Amino acid sequence: MRILTWNIRGLGSKLKVSAVNKIIRDNKVEMAFLQETKKESFSEQEVGRLWFDDDFEFQFAKATGRSGGVLTIWDKKKFEAEKSLVASRYVIISGKWVDDNCYFTFINIYAPCEKLGKQLLWDEIVTLRSSWQYPWIMGGDFNAIRARKERKGSGVKYPGIEDFNSFIEKCKLLEIPLCGRNFT
Incomplete structure (x- = not known):
């Protein structure tokens, strides 16, 4: 299972679209989670320029003004979607991963920066978690960190650490180590 998650900070330029396509193609990505697309809509043609072939499906949550936007794309030979839910800050897709004959629910999130907005989102997702069986x-x-050491060189306090860790615990999530580029 090869999943890419990337805050792309806008999909408005041909150069950005080309870069996304190259990474997806070169890494044989089977599902892509793109955040902060800054786009209010996507046509099949536009998403096709991001993907490496014509065998894909997608769902998106539109941006509001010049911020936000979430796009999830998957190889429909690898994943058969059964159910989906799109909200302003996330896309949830549930179905069968074909190669392993296993069922999963995938959720692509772009959280707000402000503490109250994050808390409302965490609460909503925790509630949804129980109604999706896979x-x-x-x-x-x-837009959160689990520990102060994730933000090197900053003396700023991060009051949302406890809230984010509580959200992870309530959803019964395990952190998978990232590979590739560093993150902040």
Whole structure:
């Protein structure tokens, strides 16, 4: 299972679209979680420029003005979607991973920066968690950290650490080590 999650900070330029396509193609990505697309809509043609072939499906949550936007794309030979839910800050897709004959729920998130907005989102997702029966795989930009050491060189206090860790615990999530580029 090859999943890419990337805050792309806008999909408005041909150069960005080309870069996304290259990473998806070169890494044989089977599902992509893109956040902060800054787009209010996507056509099949536009998403096709991001993907490496014509065998894909997608769901998106539109951006509001010039912020936000979430796009989830998957190889429909690898994943058969059964159920989906799109909200302003996330896309949830549930179905069968074909190669392993296993069922999963995938959730792509772009959390707000402000503490209250994050808390409302965490509460909503915790509530949803119980109504989706398959194991969850979650990715995205949470605009949160789990520990102070994740933000090197900053003396700023991060009051949301406890809330974010509580959210992870309530959803019964395990952190999978990231590979590739560093993150902040």
